[in-house]
Amino acid sequence: MRLIVADDEAGMSRTAADLFCEAVAAKPSSSVLVATGNTPMGMYAEIAARQAVGQCDCGQLRAIQLDEYLGIPAGDRRSLYGWMRRSFIDPLGIPDAQVMRLAGDAADPDAACAAFTTAIRAAGGIDISVLGLGPNGHLGFNEPPSAADAPTRVITLTEASIESNAVYWGSRDDVPRRAMTVGMDVLLAARLTIVVVSGERKREILQRMMSGPVSPDVPASLLQTADNVVVVADRAAAGELASTSAAGVRR
Numbered sequence: 001m002r003l004i005v006a007d008d009e010a011g012m013s014r015t016a017a018d019l020f021c022e023a024v025a026a027k028p029s030s031s032v033l034v035a036t037g038n039t040p041m042g043m044y045a046e047i048a049a050r051q052a053v054g055q056c057d058c059g060q061l062r063a064i065q066l067d068e069y070l071g072i073p074a075g076d077r078r079s080l081y082g083w084m085r086r087s088f089i090d091p092l093g094i095p096d097a098q099v100m101r102l103a104g105d106a107a108d109p110d111a112a113c114a115a116f117t118t119a120i121r122a123a124g125g126i127d128i129s130v131l132g133l134g135p136n137g138h139l140g141f142n143e144p145p146s147a148a149d150a151p152t153r154v155i156t157l158t159e160a161s162i163e164s165n166a167v168y169w170g171s172r173d174d175v176p177r178r179a180m181t182v183g184m185d186v187l188l189a190a191r192l193t194i195v196v197v198s199g200e201r202k203r204e205i206l207q208r209m210m211s212g213p214v215s216p217d218v219p220a221s222l223l224q225t226a227d228n229v230v231v232v233a234d235r236a237a238a239g240e241l242a243s244t245s246a247a248g249v250r251r
């Protein structure tokens with residue numbers, strides 16, 4: 001796992017966009033797992049700005065949703081699908097046929113998760129995984145504890161996540177209690193993982209992800225066992241941690 005420390009959030013977004021666009025140049029038809037949350041928003045805006053001046057062509061990408069609240073229709077602004085559309089799919093002009101939506105409103109959510117697993121496999125797995133870091137160490141909605149072989153599934157949100165997601169919903173009472181997430185098994189098999197981490201409130205969990213014990217209790221720590229993971233953090237999140245060398249990371 002490599003760490004790149006940027007001076008500030010804007011620098012984090014630019015560096016993460018550099019990594020992303022390099023990977024897209026190497027494989028324009030990459031399958032991309034797309035996190036929502038606030039942290040990757042600057043990165044996505046940066047990628048769109050580069051595409052507008054011909055520097056990063058995203059038109060062939062396949063965009064794959066990472067997580068979703070249960071029972072929220074696709075058209076609801078608060079759905080993570082809606083957020084992914086507004087921040088990534090629409091600005092980059094990715095055609096609908098290349099979008100894989102995780103249907104939180106499916107009549108049979110377990111069957112929808114199984115079908116998503118099959119579809120990701122049929123797409124050849126994940127080329128580029130863009131992830132944020134939950135304050136409790138979750139990735140997507142792989143809540144603690146999540147083992148390395150945890151599949152794509154329906155989960156119940158922990159109190160910590162209900163609390164941290166309340167900002168997206170207005171109040172904690174409005175936050176759905178259940179969600180779907182792409183599983184740890186898929187995340188750990190991605191060919192390139194870019195984790196963006198910003199702000200002082202993520203400092204302690206970033207340390208635990210990078211150098212704490214590898215444990216299902218901190219699902220993000222399992223990335224220590226995965227190939228080709230680059231963590232891009234701003235100084236506020238990194239604290240005393242310094243950038244590490246590129247050894248072991250294919251660019």
Ligand code: GLP
Pocket residue numbers: 035036037038039040066067131132133134135139140141161164165
């Ligand atoms: C949310 C989402 C994650 C996201 C994380 C961090 O609960 N389920 O996909 O990466 O928490 O969010 P933020 O970037 O807003 O801190």
